[in-house]
Amino acid sequence: ALRGGLPELVARVTPEKMAAASSSDSDSGRAESSEASSKWLDAHYDPMANIHTFSACLELADLHGDGEYKVSISPQRFLQLELSEMEAFVNQHKSKSIRRQTVITTMTTLKKNLADEDAVSCLVLGTENKELLVLDPEAFTVLAKMNLPSVPVFLEVSGQFDVEFRLAAACRNGNIYMLRRDSKRPKYCIELSAQPVGLVRVHKVLVDAVTSLCFGRYGREDHTLIMTTRGGGLIIKILKRTAVFVEGGGEAGPPPAQAMKLNMPRKTRLYVDQTLREREAGTAMHRTFQADLYLLRLRAARAYVQALESSLSPVSATAREPLKLHAVVQGLGPTFKLTLHLQNTSAARPILGLLVCFLYNEGLYALPRAFFKVPLLVPGLNYPLETFVESLSDKGISDIIKVLVLREGQSAPLLSAHISMPACHSAAAAELAGALPETVRGFSW
Numbered sequence: 039a040l041r042g043g044l045p046e047l048v049a050r051v052t053p054e055k056m057a058a059a060s061s062s063d064s065d066s067g068r069a070e071s072s073e074a075s076s077k078w079l080d081a082h083y084d085p086m087a088n089i090h091t092f093s094a095c096l097e098l099a100d101l102h103g104d105g106e107y108k109v110s111i112s113p114q115r116f117l118q119l120e121l122s123e124m125e126a127f128v129n130q131h132k133s134k135s136i137r138r139q140t141v142i143t144t145m146t147t148l149k150k151n152l153a154d155e156d157a158v159s160c161l162v163l164g165t166e167n168k169e170l171l172v173l174d175p176e177a178f179t180v181l182a183k184m185n186l187p188s189v190p191v192f193l194e195v196s197g198q199f200d201v202e203f204r205l206a207a208a209c210r211n212g213n214i215y216m217l218r219r220d221s222k223r224p225k226y227c228i229e230l231s232a233q234p235v236g237l238v239r240v241h242k243v244l245v246d247a248v249t250s251l252c253f254g255r256y257g258r259e260d261h262t263l264i265m266t267t268r269g270g271g272l273i274i275k276i277l278k279r280t281a282v283f284v285e286g287g288g289e290a291g292p293p294p295a296q297a298m299k300l301n302m303p304r305k306t307r308l309y310v311d312q313t314l315r316e317r318e319a320g321t322a323m324h325r326t327f328q329a330d331l332y333l334l335r336l337r338a339a340r341a342y343v344q345a346l347e348s349s350l351s352p353v354s355a356t357a358r359e360p361l362k363l364h365a366v367v368q369g370l371g372p373t374f375k376l377t378l379h380l381q382n383t384s385a386a387r388p389i390l391g392l393l394v395c396f397l398y399n400e401g402l403y404a405l406p407r408a409f410f411k412v413p414l415l416v417p418g419l420n421y422p423l424e425t426f427v428e429s430l431s432d433k434g435i436s437d438i439i440k441v442l443v444l445r446e447g448q449s450a451p452l453l454s455a456h457i458s459m460p461a462c463h464s465a466a467a468a469e470l471a472g473a474l475p476e477t478v479r480g481f482s483w
Contacts, residue, residue, distance in 0.1 A: 110136045110137060110138045110139070111139060112131055112134075112136055113136070115127070116128070138167075140166050140167045140169075141165065141166040142163050142165055142166075143164050143166055143190060143191055144163075144164040144190055144192055144193050145161060145162060146193040146194065147159040147160065147161060147162065148160045148161075148162050148172065148195045148197075148198075148199050148205075149199070150175065150198060150199050150200060151198050151199070151200040151201065153198060158175055158176075159175060160172050160174065160175055160181065160199050161173040161175065162195060162205070164186075164190035164191070164193055164207065165189075165190075166189055168187065168188060168189055168190075169183060169185055170184040170185075170190065170193075171183055181199065182199075184205075184217055184222055184223065185223055186207060186209060186223075187211065187213070187215070188210050188211035189209060189210045190207040190208065190209050191208055191209060191210055191234070192207070192208040192234060193205065193206070193207055194206045199219075202218075203218070203219055204216065204217070204218055205217045205218075208234040210233075212230045212231075212233050212234070213228060213229050214227070214228040214230065214234070215228075216228075246267040246268060246269045246271055247267060247268045248265045248266070248268075248273075249266050249267060249268050250265070250266045251263065251264070251265055252264045256274065259276050259277075261276070261277035262276050262277070263275040263276075263277070359389065359445070360382065360383040361381070361383065361415075361443060361452060361453055362381045362383050363378065363379070363380055363381075363441070363453055363454075364378075365377065365378050365379070365441060365457050366379070367427075367457060367460060370462075371460070371461075371462030372430075372462050373426055373428050373429075374428075374429070374459065374460070375424065375425075375426055375427075376425050376426065376439075376457070377423070377424050378394065378422070378423040378424075378425075379420050379421070379423075380392075380412065380415065380420075380421045380423060381415075381418075381419070382416065382417045382419070383418075384417050386417055388416055389414070390414050390415070391446040392411070392412040392415070392443060392444070392446070392452075393409065393410070393411055393443070393444045393445075394409070394410055394411075394412055394423065394441065394443055394444075395408065395409050395441075395451075396408045396425075396439060396440070396441060396442075397440040397442065398427075398439040398440070399437050401430065401431075402429065402431050402435060402436075402437050403427050403428065403430060403437070403459070404427075404428045404430055405426070405427055405428075406425065406426060407425060411446075412443075427439070427459070429462040431462065434462055435461070436458070436459045436460060436461045436462070437459060438457065440454060440455070440457075441454060441457060442454045
């Protein structure tokens with residue numbers, strides 16, 4: 039915005055200022071020296087576009103070479119306005135505070151005070167303003183702020199924030215900067231021959247063989263294992279002081295818990311009598327149980343056959359009309375929304391010419407349509423069929439509504455479903471409707 043607005047501002051300089059600038063040799067000499075030292079030479083001097091630098095607008099040039107990131111959004115917008123719009127813009131925004139917004143370029147986490155995996159971590163952010171920010175994980179306040187010579191693109195940290203930490207930042211200028219806990223600016227710099235890029239390891243395992251081992255004291259730790267790898271790596275493993283080693287047996291056997299005796303309750307008189315009865319009449323008890331089990335299976339099979347013959351099942355049993363039906367009731371009353379989900383379960387054959395019929399107690403319920411046609415059913419799709427049921431009883435009495443799916447021209451239903459309607463809570467619905475705003479009361483519950 040600053041760079042694009044400069045030619046426009048330069049073009050509006052009055053002829054009097056042009057004459058004054060051309061008549062003063064000292065001013066032109068100073069302008070040429072500033073043009074030679076400025077990094078944005080084309081912004082205020084471009085012979086091809088016939089744009090020259092004047093002393094009246096020289097202060098608009100980026101003489102420090104620090105870019106546009108120090109200019110907030112409002113001044114950038116102001117520089118792009120016409121002269122007739124500038125006064126209104128200033129009057130509108132003069133009472134507002136100017137804030138500079140930035141963009142996050144990279145982020146990582148830093149342990150706050152413990153090195154455990156589930157310990158609290160701080161968020162480390164790298165911004166377009168060449169800054170590093172460490173945020174508090176609870177209050178989201180800035181705990182530390184560090185400046186870099188360039189914009190960071192990759193971050194890597196080690197240590198804890200409250201103890202000691204080191205931070206490595208790879209920047210856009212091709213350098214890697216190292217920062218420590220109390221440093222506001224980097225102390226060490228690694229200059230690379232090329233720009234750093236990110237590496238992602240996908241479906242690969244890099245194997246680095248161990249070439250030597252050493253176990254012993256390392257610093258204040260008595261049990262430390264040090265390993266060197268073929269690729270030049272160094273691995274240090276410290277044994278936890280709370281670690282417990284259990285000597286394993288040479289032969290595999292049952293676990294020790296199996297040999298522990300269970301705390302069994304004492305045998306009561308009733309338990310002893312029942313045990314004697316089961317010993318004496320065990321065969322008769324088993325025969326009675328088997329006879330009752332066979333009778334239960336027979337009754338269940340008869341009921342299933344009767345349901346299939348009378349089409350009382352929500353799933354069709356015939357291969358010619360493979361259908362599936364289930365219903366959902368919504369609402370508190372006195373008006374309920376009844377949604378029937380009808381599905382054609384055949385592989386590739388559509389079904390046409392079906393009817394839906396409702397059987398209900400007309401003294402308790404009222405339906406707008408008790409009989410309607412079903413559209414073409416494409417295989418595999420679920421068709422919702424919606425209707426409304428109004429409860430006519432104010433005593434909270436509920437009943438069953440039967441849903442029959444028929445073939446046009448046939449009296450025997452293909453399948454059916456019995457819907458147990460909920461009790462009407464008219465008082466609760468009226469209280470809920472009274473608490474709703476006027477724009478919502480018009481909907482049906």
